[in-house]
Each structure stands twice: as structure tokens, then as C-alpha cells.
Amino acid sequence: MPLRIHPSILNADHDNMQRELDRVVEGGADGIHLDIMDGKFVIPVTFDIHTIERYVEMCDLPFDAHLMIVEPEKHVDKYIQAGADLVNFHLEVAGDPEALIEHLHAQGVEAGVTINPDTPVDGVLEVAHLVELVLFMSVYPGYGGQEFIKEVLDKVRTFKRYCMENSLEPMIQIDGGINLETAPLVAAAGVNTLVAGTFIFRSSDYGATIKSLRDACEGVEPDW
Numbered sequence: 665m666p667l668r669i670h671p672s673i674l675n676a677d678h679d680n681m682q683r684e685l686d687r688v689v690e691g692g693a694d695g696i697h698l699d700i701m702d703g704k705f706v707i708p709v710t711f712d713i714h715t716i717e718r719y720v721e722m723c724d725l726p727f728d729a730h731l732m733i734v735e736p737e738k739h740v741d742k743y744i745q746a747g748a749d750l751v752n753f754h755l756e757v758a759g760d761p762e763a764l765i766e767h768l769h770a771q772g773v774e775a776g777v778t779i780n781p782d783t784p785v786d787g788v789l790e791v792a793h794l795v796e797l798v799l800f801m802s803v804y805p806g807y808g809g810q811e812f813i814k815e816v817l818d819k820v821r822t823f824k825r826y827c828m829e830n831s832l833e834p835m836i837q838i839d840g841g842i843n844l845e846t847a848p849l850v851a852a853a854g855v856n857t858l859v860a861g862t863f864i865f866r867s868s869d870y871g872a873t874i875k876s877l878r879d880a881c882e883g884v885e886p887d888w
Contacts, residue, residue, distance in 0.1 A: 667881050669860065670694060670696060670858070670860075671693050671859075671874075673696060673861070674699045674861050676861075685723040687870045688864065688870050688874070691869075691871030691873070697861075698719075699805075701732045702732070705734050705757055713743070713746050716747065717747060720746065727747060727748050728749065730776075731751065735757065737758065737763075737764050740768060744768075748773060750797060751768050751773055754777075755779055755787045756779070761777060776795055776835075777799070778798075778801060779799075779800060781802065781813045781815070785819040785823055789823065792823070792827065792830070792834065797857070800823075802846075802850070803839075803841055812840060813840070820854050820888070824853065836856050837857040843860075844876060847880045847881050848884045
């Protein structure tokens, strides 16, 4: 799968979102990543439904909604209705992951699962054949300024090998601390979808920054 880049708009300029979205589209982004927090699973609260609806109307790229919320099964429908193309929930708080994945597919959207840096990879392996995306957090969600946790790469390698052995091709996404130093490391481990927020939105040229991430990953030797 070609490398995909999904800018996380959490740190974008929300007073000028049409301009921000236009710039990442023109810059070659492949999708938009929504970090949705409820103040319970993680402390901040972000992106109400009306805001998501407004942003989806502004941009034709697919939106993946990363739900950092408790009891996701009670809330996924409103994110589908808001226009998310893929809904991604944390295994740590899902009562019945397989049933929730089945529900998402029945509603016509793609499904993804996420694990935090300290969560074992076993749960992801159990549902790998059911989902379109698996997200590995390389920082702990909800807190800015954290360093990239390299130990997460071992889980990515384990998952990538499992996918190869079982002829699976989900998007393998990573989120947290992605920059020109870490991007080639995660690509070598098997990641094919980068989430980058601060690195893109604090740059002066979004297109050049997105291209630099692609260039940094091009030709890396796999180490999985």
C-alpha cells in the first residue's frame, strides 16, 4: 500500500479552517484525522458534532474519526451522521469490539481500532481480519509535547508480520511525534499511514512538509 498521510487538524487554525483544509488538500494529503476526546478517556474535550459536520462540508478528503471516548458503542452513530468515512475506537474501552465493528460496517463506514502504547498487541491481532485500519498510538493520547515511544514499533512489527502471514492489508496507522526523524522508523516497521499534526500545521508550507515526510520514508528497508 502506498504511504498515506492524514493530517490531524487538532492544532490547525480553527478560525480559518477552510484555508487550512484547502492547504493540506493542495499539499497532497490523503485524508483528515479527527482527534475526538470526551474529557473522560482523556482529559481534553474536542470537536463537537456540529464542528465536524462543518469541516466535512469544507473538504472532499475522507475523514477518519479517532474516538478517544468511553463507551464508544453508545456514540458512534452521531459521528457517522456527521460525515466520518471511517470510525476508529480504542480497544481499551470497547465492551464488544467485534459487534461494534460489525455495526460500523452495517452503517456503511469503515472501521478501525486503536491501542495505547502500553496495551498489548494481542487484542489487535484478534480483530485484524475485520477492520480497515489499525492505529498504534506512539504517545499517550490527550497530552501534548510527549516524546515518541520507540517501543511501540515492536508491536507494529508484530502486527505487520501477522498481516503478511494472513494476507491482510489494513491501513497501519501511527499517531504521535511523527516528524522527519521518526517517519522512516515507522515506515520500516510496517506503518503505511502517518498521522501528523503539529509537524504540518506549525510549518510555513504544508505541501513541502507533507512531501518531506513522503521523501523521508521512500526506499526505507523493512525491518519487520
